[in-house]
Amino acid sequence: MKFLRKNIDKIKPNFEEGGKFYFLHSVFDGFETFLYAPNHVTKKGSHIRDSIDMKRTMIIVVVALFPAILMGIYNTGLQHFIATGQAQEFWPMIGYGLFKVVPLIAVSYIVGLGIEFVFAQIRRHEINEGFLVTGMLIPLIVPADTPLWMLALATAFAVIIGKEVFGGTGMNILNPALTTRAFLFFAYPSWMSGDKVWISGMMNGEGVIDGYSGATLLAQSAAGAKEFVNGLGEKITQMDMFVGTIPGSVGETSVAAILLGAIILLITGIGSWRIMFSTLAGGIVMGLILNAFAVNPAMEVPWFEHLMIGGFAFGMVFMATDPVTGAQTNRGKYIYGFLIGFLAILIRVLNPAYPEGMMLAILLMNVFAPLIDHMVVQGNRKKRLKRSVIIKA
Amino acid sequence: MSKTFRIRKGLDISLKGIPENIFDSDNFPNLYSLKPIDFIGVTPKLLLKEGEKVKKGEAVFFDKYRPEVKFVSPVSGTVKEVKRGEKRKLLEIIIESDSSNQAVEFNMKDYDLDNSEKTIALLHQAGLWSFFKKRPYGIIANPEEKPLDIFITMFDSAPLAPDFNFILKDKKEAINLALRTIRTFTDGNVYLNFRKDSELVNIIEDQNQYEINYFVGPHPAGLPGVQINQISPINKGDVYWTLNGVDLPIIGDFLLHGVYNPERIVALAGSEVSEPKYFKTILGADISSYIESRLKTQHVRVISGNALTGSNITESNFLGFYDSLITVIPEGDTYEMFGWALPGFNKLSMSSTFLSKLIPGKKFAPNTNIHGGKRAFVMTGQYEKVCPIDIYPQLLIKAILAEDIDKMEQMGIYEVIEEDIALCEFACTSKIDIQEIMRNGLDLMIREMS
Numbered sequence: 001m002k003f004l005r006k007n008i009d010k011i012k013p014n015f016e017e018g019g020k021f022y023f024l025h026s027v028f029d030g031f032e033t034f035l036y037a038p039n040h041v042t043k044k045g046s047h048i049r050d051s052i053d054m055k056r057t058m059i060i061v062v063v064a065l066f067p068a069i070l071m072g073i074y075n076t077g078l079q080h081f082i083a084t085g086q087a088q089e090f091w092p093m094i095g096y097g098l099f100k101v102v103p104l105i106a107v108s109y110i111v112g113l114g115i116e117f118v119f120a121q122i123r124r125h126e127i128n129e130g131f132l133v134t135g136m137l138i139p140l141i142v143p144a145d146t147p148l149w150m151l152a153l154a155t156a157f158a159v160i161i162g163k164e165v166f167g168g169t170g171m172n173i174l175n176p177a178l179t180t181r182a183f184l185f186f187a188y189p190s191w192m193s194g195d196k197v198w199i200s201g202m203m204n205g206e207g208v209i210d211g212y213s214g215a216t217l218l219a220q221s222a223a224g225a226k227e228f229v230n231g232l233g234e235k236i237t238q239m240d241m242f243v244g245t246i247p248g249s250v251g252e253t254s255v256a257a258i259l260l261g262a263i264i265l266l267i268t269g270i271g272s273w274r275i276m277f278s279t280l281a282g283g284i285v286m287g288l289i290l291n292a293f294a295v296n297p298a299m300e301v302p303w304f305e306h307l308m309i310g311g312f313a314f315g316m317v318f319m320a321t322d323p324v325t326g327a328q329t330n331r332g333k334y335i336y337g338f339l340i341g342f343l344a345i346l347i348r349v350l351n352p353a354y355p356e357g358m359m360l361a362i363l364l365m366n367v368f369a370p371l372i373d374h375m376v377v378q379g380n381r382k383k384r385l386k387r388s389v390i391i392k393a
Numbered sequence: 394m395s396k397t398f399r400i401r402k403g404l405d406i407s408l409k410g411i412p413e414n415i416f417d418s419d420n421f422p423n424l425y426s427l428k429p430i431d432f433i434g435v436t437p438k439l440l441l442k443e444g445e446k447v448k449k450g451e452a453v454f455f456d457k458y459r460p461e462v463k464f465v466s467p468v469s470g471t472v473k474e475v476k477r478g479e480k481r482k483l484l485e486i487i488i489e490s491d492s493s494n495q496a497v498e499f500n501m502k503d504y505d506l507d508n509s510e511k512t513i514a515l516l517h518q519a520g521l522w523s524f525f526k527k528r529p530y531g532i533i534a535n536p537e538e539k540p541l542d543i544f545i546t547m548f549d550s551a552p553l554a555p556d557f558n559f560i561l562k563d564k565k566e567a568i569n570l571a572l573r574t575i576r577t578f579t580d581g582n583v584y585l586n587f588r589k590d591s592e593l594v595n596i597i598e599d600q601n602q603y604e605i606n607y608f609v610g611p612h613p614a615g616l617p618g619v620q621i622n623q624i625s626p627i628n629k630g631d632v633y634w635t636l637n638g639v640d641l642p643i644i645g646d647f648l649l650h651g652v653y654n655p656e657r658i659v660a661l662a663g664s665e666v667s668e669p670k671y672f673k674t675i676l677g678a679d680i681s682s683y684i685e686s687r688l689k690t691q692h693v694r695v696i697s698g699n700a701l702t703g704s705n706i707t708e709s710n711f712l713g714f715y716d717s718l719i720t721v722i723p724e725g726d727t728y729e730m731f732g733w734a735l736p737g738f739n740k741l742s743m744s745s746t747f748l749s750k751l752i753p754g755k756k757f758a759p760n761t762n763i764h765g766g767k768r769a770f771v772m773t774g775q776y777e778k779v780c781p782i783d784i785y786p787q788l789l790i791k792a793i794l795a796e797d798i799d800k801m802e803q804m805g806i807y808e809v810i811e812e813d814i815a816l817c818e819f820a821c822t823s824k825i826d827i828q829e830i831m832r833n834g835l836d837l838m839i840r841e842m843s
Contacts, residue, residue, distance in 0.1 A: 268744065380785060
């Protein structure tokens, strides 16, 4: 390993100011710090620093996403095999899933990281690790049949307009992964909605059984279905919803896998328990309110099923908890999370034009998060003001 | 009526090398220094040139904007060297001791210690006023502003901090005289803040003269900023004076004998010290030869003060004016392969992302590595976990970065100085230099408000 270090030290001067590859210094720095934690020591302030850094933080989120990725690969294969009437054998299904999902991940990373590298270079910054997570979130919240060019365009839009124009990681207002999803949804509505895109292979009809419907549970609920069924008309049980063997975006169907990720985020303290908890509470409250009135089939969907279908669980664990776009104060986090859960179910049920309320609820609350924080901080400010007035009087 | 305050937020960083309550041999070397940079907010004007003779207690420099605040030599001898930095900034004045013990003497019989105005003037003249600091801003107090109360900290909660019970227990007479005198400086309260169950409280006479309070909880419970916030939060326009308990014996000793005698018991601690113990020395003493034989390894950082707020004295080797602790930790200028991915059984971290969290009570020997690159603010809620003062540290720091005076005021800048949020800097995932930003903000406030 000394050998590697020696060689890196040897080529390093080329990438420093005045070197012939200076225009690539951010990229070099990115790879070097990936291989070796740097040798920088504290020059001012506290002499000792916590061992955690942005790389470790982001890697832990990616690790927490792994169960959802694996389940997404399996389910992509499974849904395709059911729809085409093939025998459901494990390895062929995994193989098909990999064939569909890996290109999505690759395109998202190549496009996003490419743009990040360019911007880091222009700004002479180190490369931000934020996209390690965003790049993994994007393929998990799109349908498996999303064309790669569309994904590339949407990712580029989200990274440039959603993040870099604001100043890069840490400065953005909207969650970049959800910006990608929203871009796809609004720019290509005919492709991105309907009953076909959710099951891989259905868009171009590759041997799909005649009359097979790929409608998601949300679409069925919006259409007034009394009972959730799969494409063959068989009843979908609550167990199916929990395990995730239902049509939907790649990584968001399996509540079980998302729960595993949530446990990792909560144990390590990387994900905010305040936001997760309050989002869940908000969803339950709205679900109960709707159930109490229950004037149409969509409102009759039991509150606990709402938590298991669509992108609710995934959004709650991985999207709402984004520290940059969420509320920053502890009290603000409760309000922010609660409103996300509350609005997500409300939009989902009462506005059938947008069956997935979670995306819109989070994006909306992203915009309102600074306002929530402002109000929370006003409380602190007023307390201080009041204290000084009482004493002066 | 004494109260017990429970501090919940904060962090006790468990480091290796806690000093044992044993005295090592004394350290009275040849060289001593006065560092103007120890005194925040002071613009030094030098009174002596290189090669000139100086008595113990004789002024070496004074504050340009408040000439009555003098900084005096800790020993008698000759000015050996005046070190300057960029733009001729005065960094250090090194004095070589001649061991003759010639001192500036005051006949204490001529002074009535009940007359606070005259006593304060005397302390100025004798060079002891610099022990008195004020809030807001944490700079040397100005007697023209009447303090509402005076806060005296009788314990230190910082990592590897010296045990005040041990270093102050034999100073009963001097401490009590100092306290009696300080009592006359304010019509408000004199707060003495002890660690819960401290034995030190027993040496205090006339306890009904003071407000004695106890504190429980992790660092920063021992900082005056936190204690003031618990007892009587600072509002705009308020002035409080603060004093560190370790300085009381020096003040008391002067009031007894009329001679400045800045002797102090100092702890030598840290993972790289072979036998961490206490030793007697003089403020500003050269400690290089003393610590040399007491180190386990050589590639170390020597810190005057604690690992969170102290100053790096690896090069210069002189004990700081306000410090009663020398911390020695390993330098961290090494690479670590895949550092971000290792399980980390030996990694010190507040987060639960390293497996070291699984070993309760583990002691760490962290080095000076930053552990990562500088980033924009990303994570939230980290600062709040280690800041018991009811401010929003991240928003205050952002207000300072924006140089928005109104926002800084609203966010409570009067209530904190950099040491109060040093733990935020330790915990920061984005490796932001919070203490430096904080001091810049305070400097800006001082400029704007004067």
